[in-house]
Amino acid sequence: MPVVVSFEGTDARDGAEFWYEACTGTFVGVEVDATSGEPLEGSVRAHDLGELVVGEIDASPQRMIRTPRLIDRADQQYLLLTMPGRGSGCVAQAGRRALVRPGDAALVESHRPFELGFDEAFDLWVFAFPRDLVRLGERDRARLSARRVDLRSGLAGVAGRALLDLARHGEQLGDPSDGGALALANDLLTTLLHVPLAEDRRLADALHRTLPLRIRDHVNQRLADPALSPARVAAAFGISVRYLHKLFEGEDVTVAHYIRERRLERCRLRLLDPRYSHQSIATLAFEAGFGDLSGFNRAFRARYGLSPRTLRRRGGVPAPRRGRDLGAPAPGPTALLPAPRSG
Numbered sequence: 001m002p003v004v005v006s007f008e009g010t011d012a013r014d015g016a017e018f019w020y021e022a023c024t025g026t027f028v029g030v031e032v033d034a035t036s037g038e039p040l041e042g043s044v045r046a047h048d049l050g051e052l053v054v055g056e057i058d059a060s061p062q063r064m065i066r067t068p069r070l071i072d073r074a075d076q077q078y079l080l081l082t083m084p085g086r087g088s089g090c091v092a093q094a095g096r097r098a099l100v101r102p103g104d105a106a107l108v109e110s111h112r113p114f115e116l117g118f119d120e121a122f123d124l125w126v127f128a129f130p131r132d133l134v135r136l137g138e139r140d141r142a143r144l145s146a147r148r149v150d151l152r153s154g155l156a157g158v159a160g161r162a163l164l165d166l167a168r169h170g171e172q173l174g175d176p177s178d179g180g181a182l183a184l185a186n187d188l189l190t191t192l193l194h195v196p197l198a199e200d201r202r203l204a205d206a207l208h209r210t211l212p213l214r215i216r217d218h219v220n221q222r223l224a225d226p227a228l229s230p231a232r233v234a235a236a237f238g239i240s241v242r243y244l245h246k247l248f249e250g251e252d253v254t255v256a257h258y259i260r261e262r263r264l265e266r267c268r269l270r271l272l273d274p275r276y277s278h279q280s281i282a283t284l285a286f287e288a289g290f291g292d293l294s295g296f297n298r299a300f301r302a303r304y305g306l307s308p309r310t311l312r313r314r315g316g317v318p319a320p321r322r323g324r325d326l327g328a329p330a331p332g333p334t335a336l337l338p339a340p341r342s343g
Contacts, residue, residue, distance in 0.1 A: 026055055027128050028078060028110045030064040035119055046126075049181035053078075053128040054167040056085075064116040071111055077131040078110040079141060081189060083151070083160065087122030090115075093146040105149045105160060105192065109141060125167055127185065135186055140197060149196055159192035211237065212247050216258075223263050226291045230255040263288040264303050267296070271308055272315040281308045 018040075026046035034040050042059025082091065083105045091098045091106040093114040100106045108114040111131065116124075134141070151160035166185060218236060222228050233255065234244040248255050266288045270276040276284060282293050285308075290296040300308050 027053060027080065027126055028066065028074065029070040030066050030116075031070070033063045033065070035061040035063055035117065049166070049185070050179050051130050051133060052182045052185050053126075054185075055126055055128075056167070057122075057124045057126060059118075059124075060121055061119050062117075066108075066110065066112075066114045068113060071113065074110065076110075078128040079131050079134045079136070080108045080110060081127040081129065081163070081192075082106050082108065082116065083125040083127075083164065085123040085125055087118055087120045087124075089118035089122060089124070091146045091148075092117070094142070096146040098146050098148040100148055103150070103152045105151055105156075106146060107141070107144050107149075107193075109145055112145070114146070125164060127163060127167065127189075129182075129185070129189065133182065133186070135190055136193070140193075144193060144196060147196060149192060151192070154195065156192050156195055159188040163188050163192070215244070215247065219259055220262055223259070223266055223289050224287055226289050228259055228289060230259075259289075260299065261303075263290060264300055267300065267308065268304060268311065271312045281312070284308075 022044045026044050032040065038060060040060055040062060042057065044055060044057050046053060046055025082100070084100055084102050086102060088099065088101045091100055091108060091114070093108050093112060098106050108116075109131065110128075118124075131141075136144075149156060151157050163185065166181065166188070215233060215237060219228065219233060230241050230244055234241045237244075244255055248258065253261070267284050267290075270279075270284050270288075271281070279287075285293055285296040290299075297307060304311065306314075
């Protein structure tokens with residue numbers, strides 16, 4: 001049997017507490033504030049379809065807030081699908097906000113704080129799916145929370161209309177305990193979310209394909225940091241060191257070797273660049289992230305077959321003058337690098 005809760009006959013001073021009890025008894029507990037300054041009005045109609053709870057909130061302007069305190073007191077966790085039938089509102093969770101109108105849908109998770117705000121009278125359909133029975137992974141649920149889904153066309157529109165039909169006529173399905181309604185609603189939810197899920201996966205695929213390029217750029221931007229290491233690079237991208245090394249398998253070079261190569265190449269180019277002629281070899285080495293000058297000299301000779309000083313002399317770049325500020329950049333426009341002289 002459906003549960004119907006209405007403000008009719010309720011003292012206006014008890015509106016917020018009454019509304020809290022109404023929501024707790026049907027969906028999940030929320031704290032309520034009237035956004036218009038007027039007394040809260042409205043009703044909640046809800047019924048169970050097995051473990052799925054569906055219902056309709058018809059109410060005056062308000063903000064419904066799911067707080068950490070209410071989350072701690074909850075026995076069950078839900079994935080809530082909201083579909084406005086009248087009025088526009090804002091759905092917010094985990095730093096994401098979405099404006100939803102009739103013809104839209106949005107998800108929120110009851111085990112994390114959220115807010116539903118309506119500045120006008122509204123009618124809102126709510127589907128409360130038990131979180132552990134929804135056929136969505138944790139990452140997909142997090143990516144889809146507080147994200148607007150357009151139900152005006154395509155498969156999402158078909159699924160949305162079917163869910164609303166299920167909500168309106170679910171009481172006619174007979175015994176809801178056999179799980180048929182939940183299975184059907186789960187299928188419709190997956191269909192409704194097909195487009196945003198596909199978009200997210202295409203984005204994830206694109207990000208994965210560009211990950212090696214972005215890692216190289218990250219390394220090149222931070223060569224001067226002597227603490228730059230494979231572990232720090234992996235942490236910056238939220239991946240394991242093992243996976244980072246796997247990305248470099250096709251390069252025939254380890255991550256640490258790549259960092260050292262880029263540092264050596266930066267030093268080589270600056271040794272040949274007149275703009276850096278005022279800087280000592282030690283300064284160039286330290287600014288490229290080397291912490292030991294003798295180690296740098298050995299690595300440089302092993303890589304290029306001559307010492308940094310010899311390369312600078314062959315490249316026609318004069319040695320730094322005494323008394324100049326070795327830490328100041330040289331003035332003047334960019335110059336073409338001179339070709340190395342033979343002999």
